[in-house]
Amino acid sequence: MALRSRRPLVSVIVGVFLGFTAASWLVVPRVVEISVKNRRSSVCTYYSSGRAQAKVLDTAHSTSSTIGRHKHLQPLFSSQEGSDEGEEELYRTGNSSGPVPPASFLYVGVMTAQKYLATRAVAAYRTWTPNIPGRVEFFSSEGSEKVPLPIPMPVIPLTGVDDSYPPQKKSFMMLKYMHDHYLDKYEWFMRADDDVYIRGEKLELFLRSLNSSKPLYLGQTGLGTTEELGKLALEPGENFCMGGPGMIFSREVLRRMVPHIGSCLREMYTTHEDVEIGRCVRRFGGTQCVWSYEVTSSCGIWVERVKVHTLRVCSVQICLNLLLYLLFCFK
Template sequence: MKCAFIYSNFNIRNILALLLIILLVFNLLQFSSYAQFAIRQTSFSSPSNFYSFTLAQEEEVKKTDDPFVNGKLLDAKAWTKVRILCFVLTQPKNLDTRAAYVKRTWGSRCGKTLYISDTNNETFPTIAVTNYTGHKQLWAKTRKTFELIYDKYFDDFDWFLKADDDTYVIVDNLKKFLYNKDPFALEYYGKFFKPYVKSGYPSGGAGYVIGKRGLDRLVNIAFKKGPQCLPESAPRAEDCVIGWCMEDSGVKLSRESVDSEGKELFHSFSPQREFIIPWSRIPFYSQFSIHKIGGDYCCSNQSITFHYVKGAEMLFLDYMFHNLTKFV
């Protein structure tokens, strides 16, 4: 009698438990060794080669074999047509160690991905949008990028995602999350932080996504006359300022960027740190968050983003999330 294996739906919580065990055994040096091996094996031995992908590779990375959301079969074509533009904040020194891994993994799955840096780099490519440079000037980059997107890409996309160069995004889950959302509604989505901004602000590293109407109001209301929306030159935390600006525009951060069990979709830490939060971070994270955190509460099976994921760990997560199948 032949044995039949039934492939169940992808389960992120089970993968996270497996990741935790593996990551406790292997240290970062081993991850680095893995990265070097992976780069050699894929012929990305130099920055110029690493940034150059064939059409076949680009198409392969966009494929998905998970047509389920909350256990229900979607129209196989409908959710894949959600139009998302992603932009990633980076800097020249991070191109090889961070941004290149975004491009190698999830960056190619958005409808379009812009890499925003301090200088123009035609090889990668990256775009410089402001003369303000450095980590303390992330708000300048963010504000000018939203203006650029509004001017050049507004008609081509319905949703606009901001991420850092150490943010990992499961783009298929993002598209499925947005499939039944209205890009003209007066709300946007991300990891909800509650202090500083009356209506809340999104954790910048966890990424946040703004709909078409939200972007229009951000650029034409908040940027032009919002009393809280700071100018490009303000060296303030980008995520706090976007919270103030969106509040000025009349668009509120959703308090329900969670699944049907109330588990969060956007995460400020890497999977292992979301699962077992370092003691030093528990007071901050619990004070800022509005939903339960850590352990069994940490992560939805439909999670969308994780933060502080760099280099080889990003390759590793991408492999785990897109290749492992659970047998029952």
Template sequence: MKTKAIFTFFCTGILMCAWKLFQDTSPTNREAHNGIMQLLQKRNLVNKIQTRVKVLCFVETCEKNLRTRAQSIKDTWGPRCDKTLYISDKDNSTFPSFRPPGVEPGYGALWSKTMFTFRYLYKHYLNEYHWFMKADDDTYVVVENLKYFLGKESLPKHNPDEPHYFGKHFKTLGGYTSGGAGYVLSREALRQLEDVLANERSPDDCKTKETDGVEDALLGKCLAVAGIHHGYTLDSAGMDLFHSFWPDFEFFGDQFPEWYYKYSANPPSSGCSNETITFHYMDPRVMRVTHFAIYKLGALLGRAKQNVTLNKFYSQDHD
């Protein structure tokens, strides 16, 4: 009862302060009040996006990479998805990872691994999640930025019950998204993809009988058969959100290979968006350092909220 009374008193105090600010006709106080309310509304919106936008992530890996690359994902960004599956060339119950039915064994056969994984997700998870994110085991995903991109009000609206497909846009081979940079499908896009795969529509374009091949380009062709094409994935300044290379490569932008200038639909440049979603070619060590920089060093910004007192030395005047 005592705890309940304290809580009630605290809440009443907050409400009275808010009422006083609202009643005060002082422009300064009213401006401060509006600023606080906007901040609270924005924080509430961000929290809603993170909790209500449901994303299943799957990582394509192999047995030999489980304890290195896949483990680094498991220790960093993987748990931030609502569910993360590790798709391998063998079943491993201790990691755990598994090989979906139909996937050819071995490190290769990437198209087989991707195609049958999406079919597995359709069968088992279609109605449990809004979005389905594919990543390689050297891809780093900033999951909060991914959910922010998918969940915020935008034009066009990114509703999961409409067919959407997002990633780093390459303009060759009819247009597709980079597999290494990761891509995400809405559940409606997954449903329509399953219709193409199950009914073997346009086999010359969507090669459902093949096991290997250029996985990301073939997926783009299969989605195109369903009438689904890549969506807009640039920030308000025209910068990519999905990246084909690691952070310092993208940040300085002065070492891109020649093929990248030919493939990238968005002209390569230096700098990274504050809303960046993915990086690629991430060594396990670099992945862990990146994660530390984002989530640990970033905690410096929250120190104003900590209950600390000033060292007495600094409360006195010193020469």
């Protein structure tokens, strides 16, 4: 009887052992294959060397602009003096424009309001902004330079813009500011909210696999809610990038679209800022928000936003609405 009672237990143990063994034979070769492909990828090799991240962290501060409070501040990153051509070859990407060092790669404009400057904006500035391969500035309404802040921050008060919601005019004027001041200085431009967290290293890894000289408009694709279907003036097949997770524009999209922002502001069909930005990009930029399968096939995986309801600036573990760009390069 004892022998019979042990047989089921022995069978389970043997079955589990054989199952793990078979799984290891199937999974390990695939992992090794992926690792080899990653090492062969120019983008992944760029990061595996560790020199790119060191370059970002070691860059010095340069002089600041003279707009509003920002005239007293310095950029987060700048290129090192005396860097030779061989060193800049480290940053060569798929772009036809040639080497792009981290200090000149990505510009992030964070939309905020006066009532959030000392909380959300400060939290973002202290956490994820140092990991952005380029420059981050915070855009608020006219008069924001008078708001007292606990730390110096690059705040851009937009003339003639208030903090009304939805922030359609603020968003368009921020894009115009990017175009007028930085179009030839950065490859990519991002519009972000003040309650997101951006994984700068992952985002850079993904963007370096794309060509900023092409009209690309990246983000989480939106079509509107069920109740809004047919009410957003979208034709079949048209979409927009949702504002919450952030919108990314290639240099070429801004170059095409921004000169026509006046027309876009005069001809809005909804109160949704992200819908109207998408409409303007589609009308004058010659493209629309990429569908999720297009992003996945390019180089990585887009992961949705994780909501956190509280935000504490004083705590080391600051709670933010997390935008996790977990972008893995499998080529």
